[in-house]
Amino acid sequence: GQNIDQPTEMTATEGAIVQINCTYQTSGFNGLFWYQQHAGEAPTFLSYNVLDGLEEKGRFSSFLSRSKGYSYLLLKELQMKDSASYLCAVMDDYKLSFGAGTTVTVRA
Amino acid sequence: DAGITQSPRHKVTETGTPVTLRCHQTENHRYMYWYRQDPGHGLRLIHYSYGVKDTDKGEVSDGYSVSRSKTEDFLLTLESATSSQTSVYFCAISPGQQSSGANVLTFGAGSRLTVL
Numbered sequence: 001g002q003n004i005d006q007p008t009e010m011t012a013t014e015g016a017i018v019q020i021n022c023t024y025q026t027s028g029f030n031g032l033f034w035y036q037q038h039a040g041e042a043p044t045f046l047s048y049n050v051l052d053g054l055e056e057k058g059r060f061s062s063f064l065s066r067s068k069g070y071s072y073l074l075l076k077e078l079q080m081k082d083s084a085s086y087l088c089a090v091m092d093d094y095k096l097s098f099g100a101g102t103t104v105t106v107r108a
Numbered sequence: 109d110a111g112i113t114q115s116p117r118h119k120v121t122e123t124g125t126p127v128t129l130r131c132h133q134t135e136n137h138r139y140m141y142w143y144r145q146d147p148g149h150g151l152r153l154i155h156y157s158y159g160v161k162d163t164d165k166g167e168v169s170d171g172y173s174v175s176r177s178k179t180e181d182f183l184l185t186l187e188s189a190t191s192s193q194t195s196v197y198f199c200a201i202s203p204g205q206q207s208s209g210a211n212v213l214t215f216g217a218g219s220r221l222t223v224l
Contacts, residue, residue, distance in 0.1 A: 098152070
């Protein structure tokens, strides 16, 4: 089975940095994904890691350690529009399994 | 946006009635998926398809069936809807193996189903 854990909620101030951690135990691994989901909308793809290390994409970065079953998503220079749920997901043989999501609230 | 549409977007039905949700894509992607999303559970895979007439179960497949008779359409059927199937249903598509290694899923806008 798949077990993917991430915090339920986080709050941060506009302009700050927030790090969302994700730990996973899965039967197989073909990559780790992060998605963003605004309330009432569909999830949208943010980042993908399959090798250990950091992937940077503008204000967003994602890190992976396969030996530790650990990833994080780093959101820098937070903006109000970054208030959303962030979903950690693991790909196993073309099936994507999701954690329950972390709701990030950005305050002015 | 990727060419993926879901219908209907909203539906209210009664317990025991059959319901079919449709997912239509114009991307010619090989893989199609049905997920449900409920508070506290996140997205859970119901069924997926890896080609025409090729489907497999996900983690919450009981009470659901699927069909894919054409590349572009993936149908999710609830034979006899129950209140526990009240949820938001998302369809997703993906191309399969890529040279970049990332088999990115793109999601439809979702279908909100209420079973009374």
